Amino acid sequence: MTSPSGTRCVLVLGGARSGKSAFAEAQVEKSGLEAVYLATGRSFDAEMDARIRQHQARRGSQWRTIEEPLSLAETLAEHSGDDKAVLVDCLTLWVTNLMMAERDVAQESSSLAACLGDCRGLVVLVSNEVGLGIVPDNAMARAFRDHAGRLHQMIAAHCDEVYLLAAGLPLKMKG
Amino acid sequence: MTSPSGTRCVLVLGGARSGKSAFAEAQVEKSGLEAVYLATGRSFDAEMDARIRQHQARRGSQWRTIEEPLSLAETLAEHSGDDKAVLVDCLTLWVTNLMMAERDVAQESSSLAACLGDCRGLVVLVSNEVGLGIVPDNAMARAFRDHAGRLHQMIAAHCDEVYLLAAGLPLKMKG
Amino acid sequence: MTSPSGTRCVLVLGGARSGKSAFAEAQVEKSGLEAVYLATGRSFDAEMDARIRQHQARRGSQWRTIEEPLSLAETLAEHSGDDKAVLVDCLTLWVTNLMMAERDVAQESSSLAACLGDCRGLVVLVSNEVGLGIVPDNAMARAFRDHAGRLHQMIAAHCDEVYLLAAGLPLKMKG
Numbered sequence: 001m002t003s004p005s006g007t008r009c010v011l012v013l014g015g016a017r018s019g020k021s022a023f024a025e026a027q028v029e030k031s032g033l034e035a036v037y038l039a040t041g042r043s044f045d046a047e048m049d050a051r052i053r054q055h056q057a058r059r060g061s062q063w064r065t066i067e068e069p070l071s072l073a074e075t076l077a078e079h080s081g082d083d084k085a086v087l088v089d090c091l092t093l094w095v096t097n098l099m100m101a102e103r104d105v106a107q108e109s110s111s112l113a114a115c116l117g118d119c120r121g122l123v124v125l126v127s128n129e130v131g132l133g134i135v136p137d138n139a140m141a142r143a144f145r146d147h148a149g150r151l152h153q154m155i156a157a158h159c160d161e162v163y164l165l166a167a168g169l170p171l172k173m174k175g
Numbered sequence: 176m177t178s179p180s181g182t183r184c185v186l187v188l189g190g191a192r193s194g195k196s197a198f199a200e201a202q203v204e205k206s207g208l209e210a211v212y213l214a215t216g217r218s219f220d221a222e223m224d225a226r227i228r229q230h231q232a233r234r235g236s237q238w239r240t241i242e243e244p245l246s247l248a249e250t251l252a253e254h255s256g257d258d259k260a261v262l263v264d265c266l267t268l269w270v271t272n273l274m275m276a277e278r279d280v281a282q283e284s285s286s287l288a289a290c291l292g293d294c295r296g297l298v299v300l301v302s303n304e305v306g307l308g309i310v311p312d313n314a315m316a317r318a319f320r321d322h323a324g325r326l327h328q329m330i331a332a333h334c335d336e337v338y339l340l341a342a343g344l345p346l347k348m349k350g
Numbered sequence: 351m352t353s354p355s356g357t358r359c360v361l362v363l364g365g366a367r368s369g370k371s372a373f374a375e376a377q378v379e380k381s382g383l384e385a386v387y388l389a390t391g392r393s394f395d396a397e398m399d400a401r402i403r404q405h406q407a408r409r410g411s412q413w414r415t416i417e418e419p420l421s422l423a424e425t426l427a428e429h430s431g432d433d434k435a436v437l438v439d440c441l442t443l444w445v446t447n448l449m450m451a452e453r454d455v456a457q458e459s460s461s462l463a464a465c466l467g468d469c470r471g472l473v474v475l476v477s478n479e480v481g482l483g484i485v486p487d488n489a490m491a492r493a494f495r496d497h498a499g500r501l502h503q504m505i506a507a508h509c510d511e512v513y514l515l516a517a518g519l520p521l522k523m524k525g
Contacts, residue, residue, distance in 0.1 A: 013341060015480075017496050017499020017503065018499055018502075018503075047492075129482050131193060132306075132307035132365070133484060149193055150192050162344055164341055164346075166363060166479060167363060167479075167512055167523065169506055171346065171514075171521065173341060173346060186517065188516060190482070307481075320366045320367065321366060324368055327368075328367065337517060348517065348521060
């Protein structure tokens, strides 16, 4: 269940401020391919706004940015190509968006995992590992971390490489 | 502090939906030994009920299931044997049960760790790593994660192999 | 960005009750250097008090103990030396202290990271990984885990070795 020759899929997991995005961007930049940034987040408050601006400043101008909060599989398939490296940042925000839009997260997760098999070039997916704390009190947060955990398992099974980041350092879990 | 020859003890740690149970079941199934499922959980709501049914369906009919919420060391000792593989799922639920029953968790944890030295065949213990989030507000949750952390250290010291699961992938920490 | 010859900096990350302090103390003790314990915490309740006493009992009398809740870089620089091993326990408590004192955490974090380059002998820094659970509801907790994560990245970049502890077992992430 890994990628066809000439294609590489990489999952970058980690906690808050673990250096996930910087590591993922470095993977794209050293590939030498055309860099596409596929953002699942839209700014809806000042905190988010600051974070987006900070990420944009770090990436520089050679990146093309696309925003897609919901139809991730379709957008990824459309922008993937032999000469392209697409960075999806991030899957946990996408899960949040799907839940808020009352979509079927399990179904959408399967579709995204399946779509990776048809991608070309390099695809790097960033996501937050959120399942290593105390069980949350509220049912929505529990559902969210269940969705995220299941999605990570599905995506990891289709990826060539999986990394867990902490303190800016990658632990290779697959590949 | 590892097992006598012919016995193997394995601790499988991980977050929510990290693939712990599936990994642990695979260890038991590939051992070729008689599979015993020692469940520490009892269904007390619909969410739990659904999870238990899902795990049962995955395991199939060749497994024998035993439920024991409190006297884990005694039950494990009773069912362990040269031709058996016992899967204990899971330790964190057992800690919750002990706390609700106002048992001495530190004492019970020591007894369980000590009991592993007398087990035979294969013993696989599954538990949730819950200590990698923000310190919880309420004292009960803090006590719970302290109990769980200390238990994991004790059990890991007596195990031949310890794995940390994320995204369905095992990181070998010991063995 | 690692230490000059003859100096070794080690970062020990882990969750609650993961065995971080015991592992860090073992690093200091096997160095054969003069052991200095640099505590960032002060007891302000019975829970904390019990924890401090437990750590002191484990360390024994050959350790010199210094308490410094805020000016960590200065205190570390002052007590570091070719014949000394300084254990800083812990960075997350220091971040809490800085936030409560309304200091500039980013600035203080940079100063601490920079100061490691001038240290001599052995320096072992202990910190809690707190970013692997659900995003906390309250803004202060989110700010705290962002500060902690950024600090860990900065410190890790300056360390020769970085370990992630779980169940008392170290995963080497760098070195």
